[in-house]
Amino acid sequence: MTPTTTRGWDEFMEGIWRQNPVFVMVLGMCPTLAVTVSAENALSMGISTALVLIASCGLVSMMRDITPKEVRIAVYIVIIATFVTVVDYAIQAISLALYDALGAFIQLIVVNCIILGRAEAHAAKNPPLPAMINAAGMGAGFTIGLLALGVVREILGAGTLFGVSLFGAGFQPWVIMVLPPGGFFVLGSWLLLFAAVERRKQRKLAEQGEVGQNV
Amino acid sequence: MSADAPPTPAVQTTPTVAMIRTLGLVSAICGLIIVGAYQSTFDAVAANKRIATERAVFKVIPAAKSIAEFVALPTGGVQKVGAGDTAAGAVKFFAAYDEKGQLAGIAAEGAARGYADTVRIMFGYSPDCQCIVGLGVVSMRETPGIGDKILTDKEFLANFVKLDARLNADLSALAHEVKTVKHGTKTNPWQIDAIAGATITSRAVGKAINDAAQVLLPKVVPQLETLKAKS
Amino acid sequence: MTASIEIRSAPHVSGPRTVEKIMRHVVWSLLPICAFYVFQYGLSALASIVVVTAACLLTERFFVRTGTQAGSLSDFSAVITGLLLALTLPPGFPLWMGAVAGITAIALGKALFGGIGFNVFNPALVGRAFVQAAFPTAIATYTPSLLAGRFGEFIPSSLAWPFMLPADTAAWLQSKHLDALAGATPLAKWKFDGVLAGAGELLTSLSGHMAVGPSPLLILACGAYLAARRYLDWRIPAAILGSAGVTAWILFGLDPLRYPNPFFMLFSGGLVLGAVYMATDMATSPVTPKGMWVYGALIGLLTVVIRYYSGLPEGVMYAILIANAASPLIEKITQPTPFGKSAMTGMGKRRKGATYPLNPGYISREDAGAVTPKKRFLRNKPKKS
Incomplete structure (x- = not known):
């Protein structure tokens, strides 16, 4: 077991599970609730955010030694805004329909607190490679979170998954799932599930601890 | 800070020059990245936009094979977009041509307030029958399952196969106002039969068509000869 | 540990009226209304009441068993929720949607807040609001009451497969020689068509073929x-x-x-x-x-x-x-102004409420060696092995 690879893997998994931005840290709720009406939108939004996250964390990390702390926020925002603009153009070039579906939320990635948070908390203190690995983990965690919402909302709200019909023509769509309240309900259910799993794990740990003490 | 203030622990201050240097460097790098991205995606974005517009126009004018963008000037007369400055108050529309280069119809956008938000539609007008021959929705946020039936409801879309939009004798307005009527009570060719249960959205479509047609058609119809010459 | 003092909050004297008794009486008083509803709409109404109430009871049982909610099944409150919810839904409402409404009513309207007595919103209405937003078409589809043969057949939309669209009620009404508008409620008729129903007809709900609830x-x-x-x-x-x-x-x-x-x-x-x-x-x-x-x-x-x-x-x-x-x-x-406190003394000043916060120094549990009784509502919680 080489220490470096293990560390990189841990850094990556941190964002996916232990500090998942959607389910554990509850960050970036605005796009989470707004664009997850379909799995496709959720996936595109997640990937766009992840790309911005990785690129900007990399650049922030490279510049960390020459960034005076007084102007660091300005530097981060300029860097983040740059990559958001790049992603914005890229999506327009790939598909206008997707661009219309995601709407203003592409531009709003600039103010997504996950990205600024990562830049400030991690990238500014670590060399580029670990910073990008950590950012990739966070991005993947965010994508998984969005996808979890998007899949549920698309299946119930339209009877399809990635546009493929699952139930045939007679499906009764749950209109509420494609409306904003549906987003809140699905997010709440996922948070509930995560909290329940976490609590169960801790109870098991506590029980094991008690057993250990008794022995 | 006055001289007799308690000595503060030495705070390392960054010289202003360093800040400006860093900000300048970051701005330069970011500027380069953005320009690069803009340049490399410019053609693809433009092509996408053109395809999207063409698709929307082709949907409302079935015979169309190519389009040209025009504006109707407030003083009367039409002008091709790109030829000189467009006057204020000009209304944009598209002329569509069939494969032989003949004028197949005119497409224009209209908007009216629906149930949740503004419903923006595009309609196709055929000069041959002086009627509206197609309806497309540009954007809307109507209730899924109710209001968005205007996209799918066959009975409703059948209204727009041949919706009367003749002009009156002196070409100043429509001879009959395009109007949405209650489901099942359509009697005249210029009326739109609303979807049962989605009356508000249906009305918005009717109002959008009427408002746009009342403004646009009196200006465009006298100029049809100009449009027929495809340039 | 020596003698233990039990500390309980008020009330210390309990009256003869228990939650269970009140709820039982409400259920009894609802039964004639349900019977009238079944008389109006027949088999579909009966099935709707049974399914919705069963969904509520099963959800309640789940949450009480897992120990996340106060109360017990025998307090009848879930029955009330179920009956009321069924009465507010159209009689031909697909049964699976009724079950969704029942589950949502208890889970979202009641269990989420901690069970009986803790809910902020009326659970039956939470359930109805959810299905109103989820299935706006189905919930607006009413059928006329007092149809012939209503005890022998279901309204076809009732028997939709789960997750599937209900059958078209308008076609079924046409086969009964009624036009589709007969299925609109008096309010919908007034709102969209400007037709007013008479107050007397509405009061008894007995004149035929009106899409109304119980009298x-x-x-x-x-x-x-x-x-x-x-x-x-x-x-x-x-x-x-x-x-x-x-x-x-x-x-x-x-x-x-x-x-x-x-x-x-x-x-x-x-x-x-x-x-x-x-x-x-x-x-x-x-x-x-x-x-x-x-x-x-x-x-x-x-x-x-x-x-x-x-x-x-x-x-x-x-x-x-x-x-x-x-x-x-x-x-x-x-x-209200507490007894002994003149309403006049408070004039001009901000009136204080009748709540008296407990002084934190008043009782010190550690000093008293007191034992707080276990919360009653957790007694159903599965015991840790």
């Missing part, structure tokens, strides 16, 4: 029984009906052509059922007498405003839910 007269009679036994407070229904009536009457007086007469407002839709059974839910309405009047007046006013000025034909549900949310605030501003 308002019967509901008022059952409500009067409960009020007489003091199982509900008469002030709330009185305030709601009074305020709705006065608002409708003023508007009718201003423009009789545009607005319907107040009797139509009072006896159409679910206003009476909502006023008597839903707004009076003890956990979600204010406890102060003055507060009850404010709360009822708010519901009546909102109902009329929603019916007149929104895109929806019916407004009772949202009116009650909004007033539910406002009821803690209403309680706060309508606190």
